[in-house]
Amino acid sequence: MGVKVFAPASVGNCIVGFDTLGLALERPGDEIIVKKSNHKGLRITQITGAKGRLPYEIEKNTAGKAALSVLKHLGAEDMGIDMEIHKKMPFGSGLGSSAASAVAGAFAVNCLLKQPIEKRKLLPFAMDGEELASGSRHADNVAPSLIGGIVFSRNEHSVHRIMAPKELIATVVYPHIQILTKDARNILSENVPLKKMVEQSSNLASFIIACYNSDFDLLGRCMEDVVIEPQRAKLIPHFTKVKEAALAQGALGCSISGAGPSIFALSANTFIAENVATAMQKVFADNKIKSELFMSPVNQEGAVRY
Amino acid sequence: MGVKVFAPASVGNCIVGFDTLGLALERPGDEIIVKKSNHKGLRITQITGAKGRLPYEIEKNTAGKAALSVLKHLGAEDMGIDMEIHKKMPFGSGLGSSAASAVAGAFAVNCLLKQPIEKRKLLPFAMDGEELASGSRHADNVAPSLIGGIVFSRNEHSVHRIMAPKELIATVVYPHIQILTKDARNILSENVPLKKMVEQSSNLASFIIACYNSDFDLLGRCMEDVVIEPQRAKLIPHFTKVKEAALAQGALGCSISGAGPSIFALSANTFIAENVATAMQKVFADNKIKSELFMSPVNQEGAVRY
Structure with missing residues (x-):
């Protein structure tokens, strides 16, 4: 009897x-499926949807590493577990692909344990997987993928779900172009003008207040990245036009999802979100760039067994 | 028949x-007292507590300027009003002295009107007074002085009161030394390292989340200014020792109030706040610097008529 789990994609940075x-x-x-086996230790028996780009070695695989981290913590690394990894989302899209794998890996093996760890407490183990993939321990993708919602992560030990209006609809358009997270990070200036810092942190503070108060007017005014987006926009062809198209259709805000190239917009309802999606994809289509669309309310559950 | 109003001091920046x-x-x-008179227009008839440092000319006086701004907006600048200004707080202390005067001025004349403006909407007029005194239109002192509470001011048109735990007690120690706000501002570097920006805005976001959730643990971890305080601390003799003394007594956070020289600490209850106050004042006393103590819950009303 296997256990099948799902861990969702996520929008890192969430603009502000x-x-x-x-x-x-x-x-x-x-999606990850695990089952107990007679072999000693964890092994990856199947990977689909990854076009041969994911390793079968546990220590080099994001999901495997996260899963092993859980088992090691419990002194259970000899437990025989077979793991199937089914990538059902694009790599390098700015949608937290590695975070989803890491969360799914940690969450899946946890489901096999007699005394599983509280879901929320799996975060540091999932972070071990994320770190392997991204080289850093930022929780902005891992935390929402694990616990759902809009999540503010001070660090991996201080993770806070924000009360967000249920009506919000996320639109993510993934253009089929490639950006390396490393490039997206290297392009950033090491310094920020003090004025920009005040403006940016003011936007973040306003976003949180607006979420708690369901203040859509304020959401519409504060969802602007004045520090990172201006530096990264040039990595994504036609970014400015896509953003303008989204805002023209009434999106509350639009910016790069994570390190890109996906572009994320947040809208007050499904009707607007659909118009936003159409307008965003049209810009790419007009410029002969294929794109994929993901539209969804905010996921309220995070990783689930199903 | 006069109208007597009070506008409170405030702690700008509030650490994060x-x-x-x-x-x-x-x-x-x-405190400001206004009454109708037969003279044409607004005039200041008395100023106390200012040691001759405040001008009687309306356009040059913070309270007068704010009051006149209200009257002009309504086309009522010819209305005969006599104004008495009673400064009951120190100048240049980092406690929002000019903001309190500006708020009191605008609020007082508004009380004389047949159709007064909604209190919250007096903010831009009070800002006219604040701008005269400080040269800038930051609302971080004016907004809380006007409406009370812990207030996040994106700008003067977007002002948001944060739900804050009622138990919090502010301790402010004002050492009798002089700092010019201008110097405190000029000393600041124009750039902030990106890492520090992330840390600082994370502290602000955490503070807001902690207030909404009454999460005192998080409050205790996030109330740290990693950008401004390190640059300004040197302007206040013995700052570091005072801060350490406050934290050692259990303050949730401690930093410079506004541009200083007052030092502000926030505590979870009165008992801790009293110990914090004693410890902070002792450091100054040991170094032969006189200091004044202000201890208070968060003011919930802002400007009041009484």
Whole structure:
């Protein structure tokens, strides 16, 4: 008898919270199936949807590493477990692909344990997987993928779900172009003008207040990244036009999802979100760039067994 | 028949929200008395507590300027009004002295009107007074002085009171030394390292989340200014020792109030706040610096008529 789990994609930075804020989507995401085996230790028996790009070695695989981290913590690394990884979302899209894998890995093996760890407390183990993939321990994708919602992560030990209006709809358009997270990070200036810092942190603070108060007017005014987006926009062809198209259709805000190239917009309802999606995809289509669309309310559950 | 109003002192920046966050104290504050007169226009008839440092000319007086701004907006600048200003708080202390005067001025004349403006909407007029005194239109002192509470001011048109735990007690120690706000501002570097920006805005976001959730643990971890305080601390003799003394007694956080020289600590209850106050004042006393103590819950009303 196997256990099948799902961990969702997520929008890191969520426009105003560089490296700290993230939002979980309902779809896409990664699926992992684990079952007990007579072999000693954890092994990966199957990987689909990864076009041969994911290793089978546990220590080098994001999901495997996160799962092993859980088992090691409990002194259970000899437990025989077979793991199937079914990637059901694109790599390098800015949608937290590695975070979803890491969360799914940690969550899946936890489901096999007699005394599983509280879901929320799996975060540091999932972070071990994320660190392997991204080289850093930012929780802005891992935390929402694990617990759902819009999550502010001060660090992996201080993770806070924000009360967000249920009506919000996320639109993510993933253009089929490639950006390396490393490039997206290297392009950033090491310094920020003090005025920009005040403006940016004011936007983050306003976003949180607006979420708690369901203040859509304020949401519409504060969802602007004045520090990171201006530096990264040039990495995504036609970014400015896509953003303008989204805002023209009434999106509350629109910016790069994580390190890109996906572009994320947040809207007050499904009707607006659909118009936003159409307008965003049209810009890419007009410029002969294929794109994929993901539209979803904020995921309220995070990783689930199903 | 005169109208007597009070506008409270406030703690600008409130440790984590440079130029945007402020907290209203119950005491000290400024008192203004206005009454209708047969003279044409607004005039200042008496100023006490200012040691001759405040001008009687309306356009040059913070309270007068704010009051006149209200009257002009309504086309009522010819209305005969006599104004007495009773400064009941120190100048240049980092406690929002000019903001309290500006708020009291605008609020007082508004009380004389047949159709007064909604209190909250007096903010831009009070800002006219604040701008005269400080040269800038930051609302971090004016907004809490006007409406009370802990207030996040994105700008003067977007002002948001944060739900804050009622138990919090502010301790402010004002050492009798002089700092010019201008110097405190000029000393600041124009750039902030990106890492520090993330840390600082994370602290602000955490503070807001902690207030909404009454999460005192998080309050205790996030109330740290990693950008402004390190640059300004040197302007206040013995600052570091005072801060350490406050934290050693259990304060949730301690930093410079506004541009200083007052030092502000926030505590979870009165008992701790009293110990914090004693420890902070002792450091100054040991170094032969006189200091004044203000201790108060968060003011919930802002400007009041009484």
